[in-house]
Amino acid sequence: MLEQLIPSRRQFDGADPIFTMNAAAQKAAAAGASVINATMGALLDDDGKFVVLDSVMALYGQLTPMEIAPYAPIAGDPRFLLALTQRHWPDLTSYGMGVATPGGTGALALSLKNLLEPGMTLLTAAPYWSPYATLAIENRVALDTVPYPQAGESLDLDAWRATAERILRAQGRLLLWLNDPCHNPTGRSLSTADRRALMAMLRELSAHGPVTLLLDFAYLDYARDPHTVTEALADYRALGEEGRVLVGACLSLSKAFTLYGARAGALVFPWCTERALFEALSTSCRGTYSNCARAPMSLLLRMQADAAAQAALAAEHAHWRTVLATRADALDAALRAEGLDGAAWDAGFFVTLPADDAPALAERLTREGVFVVPMHGGIRVGVCGVRAADAPRFAAALRASRAG
Numbered sequence: 122m123l124e125q126l127i128p129s130r131r132q133f134d135g136a137d138p139i140f141t142m143n144a145a146a147q148k149a150a151a152a153g154a155s156v157i158n159a160t161m162g163a164l165l166d167d168d169g170k171f172v173v174l175d176s177v178m179a180l181y182g183q184l185t186p187m188e189i190a191p192y193a194p195i196a197g198d199p200r201f202l203l204a205l206t207q208r209h210w211p212d213l214t215s216y217g218m219g220v221a222t223p224g225g226t227g228a229l230a231l232s233l234k235n236l237l238e239p240g241m242t243l244l245t246a247a248p249y250w251s252p253y254a255t256l257a258i259e260n261r262v263a264l265d266t267v268p269y270p271q272a273g274e275s276l277d278l279d280a281w282r283a284t285a286e287r288i289l290r291a292q293g294r295l296l297l298w299l300n301d302p303c304h305n306p307t308g309r310s311l312s313t314a315d316r317r318a319l320m321a322m323l324r325e326l327s328a329h330g331p332v333t334l335l336l337d338f339a340y341l342d343y344a345r346d347p348h349t350v351t352e353a354l355a356d357y358r359a360l361g362e363e364g365r366v367l368v369g370a371c372l373s374l375s376k377a378f379t380l381y382g383a384r385a386g387a388l389v390f391p392w393c394t395e396r397a398l399f400e401a402l403s404t405s406c407r408g409t410y411s412n413c414a415r416a417p418m419s420l421l422l423r424m425q426a427d428a429a430a431q432a433a434l435a436a437e438h439a440h441w442r443t444v445l446a447t448r449a450d451a452l453d454a455a456l457r458a459e460g461l462d463g464a465a466w467d468a469g470f471f472v473t474l475p476a477d478d479a480p481a482l483a484e485r486l487t488r489e490g491v492f493v494v495p496m497h498g499g500i501r502v503g504v505c506g507v508r509a510a511d512a513p514r515f516a517a518a519l520r521a522s523r524a525g
């Protein structure tokens with residue numbers, strides 16, 4: 122009876138696979154099994170230890186009571202919002218319209234509340250980070266998808282245009298969540314040509330009604346080639362500056378500073394000047410979580426003012442980028458050595474290996490002590506948590522499970 126009273130329960134068609142598979146891996150490990158847990162979404166070192174960036178924690182330790190304890194402003198400290206925006210676009214002198222949010226997740230949620238009406242449809246690329254579906258359900262919107270390009274293939278622009286246009290015409294507006302560059306779960310980024318073609322398509326569509334492109338940036342510090350990230354950000358900036366498509370960004374310190382539990386982030390529209398958007402977003406802040414944690418805001422401000430700390434942070438990012446690349450390359454080589462398709466990786470914490478029967482395959486892998494996250498069309502492997510030395514065992518288990 123209570124189930125019927127709870128709207129999200131009526132639509133929820135199963136537990137989050139990330140949570141379920143991670144719990145299964147932990148249980149198997151606790152029972153003494155030798156486990157490869159590829160479900161993790163946080164950086165682990167090669168001993169399986171949770172990574173916390175020293176440069177960040179050194180500053181955290183310096184925070185004074187007044188940098189931690191008082192309420193932050195409802196919409197977030199404007200200096201924090203500017204500093205976080207400038208981590209992405211260093212030349213910007215304003216974050217436009219924006220608010221602090223509990224991580225990027227909070228930013229995604231606020232975008233649904235404010236840019237769509239209940240019953241409308243959100244568009245994103247599949248495969249996607251599975252909480253996107255939860256966020257949609259929680260905010261009473263439907264989620265439609267377009268295919269993220271397969272490795273080595275280009276974006277199916279016709280499919281993207283047809284779906285986007287259908288949604289725009291049906292509901293008079295379009296909200297597209299784009300987790301690019303550094304896409305979770307594929308571990309890839311759109312090519313320059315695909316990104317530009319997509320931007321041109323959105324620009325054209327905006328003639329038919331308001332189009333919002335919301336960039337979900339979670340893993341930008343962990344790209345094989347950081348230059349590709351800078352280039353993507355410059356393109357999105359140019360699109361935002363034109364003013365035809367409303368361009369916003371979900372920003373987060375979770376991965377960037379390994380401050381997952383601090384819940385620091387922001388929803389910003391750096392090229393928007395409409396105060397109404399700010400009023401709406403800050404009303405939502407007040408009406409959901411009131412305000413966000415002050416400590417990580419203070420921390421970012423300290424980081425911004427401390428060149429030595431910034432250099433130390435950059436060195437740590439460079440180190441972990443290299444570790445991720447080494448792990449992804451080891452996995453790629455091990456898969457090929459087993460006669461399987463490799464794993465392409467540009468950025469982020471994951472790779473996705475295509476599979477038609479992902480849940481069944483993931484289930485078979487658990488019998489080999491290997492835990493992955495099944496998704497529509499593939500299995501997600503967290504290179505953030507699987508050391509290079511485990512790649513051969515992983516690949517052998519996958520070959521055996523694919524055959525089985």
Ligand SMILES: Cc1ncc(COP(=O)(O)O)c(C=O)c1O
Binds near residue numbers: 162337338374386
């Ligand atoms: C694609 C993507 N977007 C957003 C987030 C949000 O993370 P947070 O709310 O911790 O900033 C994550 C975290 O895993 C993610 O993978």
